[in-house]
Amino acid sequence: MTSCRDAFPAPKPAPAPDRPMTTTHVIVEDRPAHVPPGTLGDRIRPDFPILNQLPSPGRPALAFLDTAASSQKPRAVIDALTTYYETTHANIHRGVYQLSEHATAQYEAARATVADFIGAPDPHEVVFTRNTTEGINLVANAWGRRNLRPGDLIILTVMEHHSNLVPWQLVAEETGAELGFVGMLPDGTLDLVSLDALLARAPKLVAFSHVSNALGTIHPAAEITRRAKAAGALVLVDGAQSTPHIPVDVVALGCDFLAFSGHKVLGPTGIGVLWGRREILDGMGPFMGGGSMIRRVELTHSTWADVPARFEAGTPAIAEAIGLGAALTYLKGIGLERVAEHEHQLLEYALDRLADVPGVTVLGPSDPARQAGVVSFTVDGVHPHDVAAILDEGNVAVRAGHHCCQPLLREMDLVATTRASFGPYTVQSEIDALVTGLRRVNAIFNG
């Protein structure tokens, strides 16, 4: 034992969940009230190595406006991954040796950090998944297959990402449950009248996105949840686009499940979170079978571990979970209210600048107060792919396509849009580069 331990550098003790794992980020905790929060992007940008790379010769500086697809990572997250692999890695919940105990402690500390970040009362309610998609599939399979009967109603909305649509199509096909859809109003908000009509049919589950990835609409999640709970339904909130950008508190929302992805919230890829109310998780069977999720295994049958281990079969993404913990600690250090305020100022700036570009039509809520830092638009006579390709020639990165929301775009009689989306590190000059690029699009296609 001693010689084995000596062969490794002494692992760092597991950080307390409420302490940052590294302190490379520069956060002004006591910012005077008169300092405009619009400078948050300028202030934290040095923390993001990828945004400070020199562009390749002949290309201008990168304007990264695709955070809704995946966010960039601060040094604190990159360091957490490196430090973990350099000092602490071993499999968790298995070894009785010190290294494994340290890895386990850090993994569980990350779980506690997640719970704290979303206001969950109990870290056991936090299940680590790969991403939002896996979290929703977990509920669809582990809860849906066991509890849904022919004719049972699942309520979704026409605005869902494919990840909150296709899993329910699959489980409905298997169980005979029916899908009902909350409609959308022309301004890209949900038609809550159609929600009430569906709720009158005693649904078993209501699942909806908190923020639309395609249009940026912030849905009234607490209000929808209140109505759904009053109708006796369970509520799943797809928090993929809300958790990184606005304060999300599961108790305040009142929901039963919340799913989100690590890579959109400044964390690594390959790690996500499903939060579920303890009594509901306790009553659910497993999703995937394998190691870690069992209590006792016989040749022909097994019994299940307690939650959350029951839903974490196999060796999990340990480093990524720890990296996610570092990301959430970093974001909490900034404060989600400030992130939301910063992104909202960028949104208003972008809407103002885009209004000056001929042929550009911005989609989504007419009231910016109901919109997150996502701007979806079309350019007259130019396909979004061409818009994005010409923007890329100016090193402006945006998303073009259906944003995994084909039914939503069909509602709007569109095949695709161009989407610019912001993060806490986004700065105004990136929006200026977007506008310059769009003028070039017009010059090429409509000149």
Add this chain to the structure above:
Amino acid sequence: MTDSIYREIILDHYKNPHHHGRLDPADVSHEETNPLCGDEIRIDVRINDGLISEIAFDGRGCAVSQASASILTDMVVGRPVTEAIALSREDLLEELGIPVSPARMKCATLGLKTLKLGLTGATSIDDDKL
């Protein structure tokens, strides 16, 4: 910015596509979608004595996919069906004359894929076999 793929040939074919529309009746009609971006192309073909006597395409999508389909129709009209089936991705890219990045390859070859699937009746072709 000198390597723009939006050269005259692409913009000309995009704005004034050749053989654009539908043939009804047609001997072969086939429609394909690019699942990444939702682009659609439909190609109708009339065949006489083993030759593509008439061709028409219709669809919606980016300039690269639509211009490429237009250029493709110029390449194959009046040619034997066997020759159209044997046409390679490289043949088409040479005719396009623009640098096509991996991300845009599916756009540039959507028309070719549609035509080949229609003419052969195959259910799928791997992109690297086009």
